[in-house]
Amino acid sequence: MHPAKILGRVVATHKEDSLTGVKLIILQPTDWEGNPIDDYLVAADAVSAGYDEFVFFVESMEAAVAFSNVPPIDASIVGIIDGVQLDDEYYTRSVK
Amino acid sequence: MKFAKVVGTVVSTQKDENAEGWKMMIVQPLGLDFKPRGDSMVATDAVGAGEGELVLLTSGSSARQTKVTKNRPCDLVIVAIVDIVEKEGEVIFKKFETKGFD
């Protein structure tokens, strides 16, 4: 599970049947302090996250099994981070 | 998933029986600025995408979860045709309106 910030969303009417009703979100992976790292990716949303939220996501097959019908997705958001404690320092969801 | 632009099709008569009936496309992965990023690749099409369209690619073992690739050897599949992309509250891509995708 990796941390990320939500950058935006994707609308696609024409998609694989099993993806119907699945929200697609653009993510910017970050480190645990909220600083951007790596390249963007598009993930399915299993928890109803909103813009600018600090979330964690899973990749590859673990992302598909977050949904009951196991759709063809390779990244999905599985939780919204309220707070992080790392080396005696605290970061909250409002990390910018 | 990653954004990509469909740039061509692949025709193959002699192929593994598991790949029979597949429509295979040449796709160019894109960054969030919609500029090419990395080399183009071949993806199986699960949605009927056409040349010039912005699509979403699923890679890895999850690629075998679509109807056309179920239990078949596949590592890259087109799962959606993108209509709108919104970044930081602004629409940065709209099908039929954004230039370079037709």
Added chain:
Amino acid sequence: MKLARVVGNIWATRKATVLKNKRMLLVQPMDPISGKTHGKVMMALCDKIDAGIGDVVLVMDEGSSAGQVLGINSRPVRTFIFGIVDELEKDGNIVKYT
């Protein structure tokens, strides 16, 4: 499998239902000989094991093993803690951690 030290804590109220009532910890891979941590901080699920910050733990980083250990075969989890290290022996020297 990796040896790692628990370096942090995560709290998340809204998460996938299968992660409910499961603790999530931040772990950093540790060199068993020098005891130094190095590399990327990872998030690991901690289910039945009572690990906390400072503990040296065994971390598994593979999806289907996670499904096997955590019960259900289809959890969206890849990294998890499956043991706390008490001591290590290397060239006759014993390093105690608990």
